[in-house]
């Protein structure tokens with residue numbers, strides 16, 4: 001460990017990883033410790049500009065223990081999941097040399113060195129928007145960068161899987177499949193990319209955030225209950241999902257929105273009245289609806305309908321739409337007066353009742369790329385001198 005004994009150096013890496021939303025859900029584990037699922041799943045990776053985790057990992061001979069901060073608050077790293085990811089990455093660590101800083105770390109030294117990790121989510125944590133997916137993928141990806149891990153994305157995905165199942169899919173951009181695998185040691189339970197984010201880049205994803213409160217039931221315990229109590233879960237895993245995965249893969253490959261939407265169901269009334277699906281929807285284990293439109297045109301029509309029924313509580317349109325705000329002007333909605341002037345959607349027989357305040361805000365996003373290194377050091381979350389999170 002050259003230079004280590006000589007000075008109090010801090011070496012850092014920063015990464016950013018997207019979140020993902022499953023269109024065929026992972027629900028149920030056959031092995032709780034290794035996080036091995038009972039079925040394959042398929043997801044879309046969202047644009048990291050809108051929904052992502054940014055993580056800085058620092059190493060220094062002056063750190064007495066591993067520590068982690070999430071959204072500015074120190075959290076424990078002692079949980080089995082964080083420990084599995086740390087252990088698996090450390091095992092694969094290689095020699096690292098930073099000539100400019102005069103730092104050389106030999107691969108055998110990594111076992112003696114401690115890390116400080118600071119992470120920040122640009123969207124609500126633990127509210128059904130898959131923060132654990134972005135967070136654990138980023139944790140593994142960034143540790144891997146700092147420790148010069150040479151393993152490919154498949155191997156990284158299987159390490160991220162041990163942090164949170166859905167995290168293995170956030171190692172790639174675009175459309176991703178998590179293959180459940182057969183092996184008891186989990187070696188073949190990895191994610192693969194079906195198509196990159198450019199393959200079907202017309203898709204617009206609008207998320208109606210109904211509640212950003214912490215969920216009462218986590219996905220982990222919810223799926224455990226299902227495995228233990230639901231006689232239907234096995235049928236889903238063995239019969240329903242395999243067939244749907246094939247159809248979904250075909251729909252993605254051929255950009256067949258009708259088939260894609262049919263599989264994940266419909267925004268019932270509009271789609272029925274049109275005779276062909278205009279928008280698809282899906283929910284994760286929380287109240288927030290994820291709506292997927294095949295193109296910008298349908299997304300703007302959808303937004304007009306959504307805002308007709310769910311106008312902003314405090315009349316502030318700009319903070320009501322986060323992510324790609326330009327969808328508002330595309331929908332002709334520049335001010336609250338434009339929202340008030342929207343006509344009632346013709347196809348619904350609902351009374352012209354409105355639900356002001358029922359949606360906290362909307363996020364407009366699109367398909368996005370996989371994890372990336374953040375090279376701009378000013379964006380690091382850890383101070384390179386103190387080795388502590390900035391502002392702490």
Ligand SMILES: Nc1ncnc2c1ncn2[C@@H]1O[C@H](COP(=O)(O)OP(=O)(O)OP(=O)(O)O)[C@@H](O)[C@H]1O
Pocket residue numbers: 053054070119120121124125126127128129130131132133134135136138139166218219220284285286
């Ligand atoms: N940026 C992050 N870095 C490391 N760990 C994170 C990060 N963000 C979230 N986590 C971990 O994930 C946990 C939240 O996971 P949980 O599954 O309860 O919610 P969620 O992933 O937001 O929702 P869901 O999986 O149902 O969509 C946090 O308590 C924390 O342990």
Ligand SMILES: C[C@@](O)(CCOP(=O)(O)OP(=O)(O)O)CC(=O)O
Pocket residue numbers: 021022024025026027035041130132133163164165166167219220221284285
């Ligand atoms: C409904 C889901 O979002 C469930 C995600 O569950 P998690 O990956 O959060 O669960 P653990 O593996 O226990 O950490 C469906 C999905 O993403 O496929």
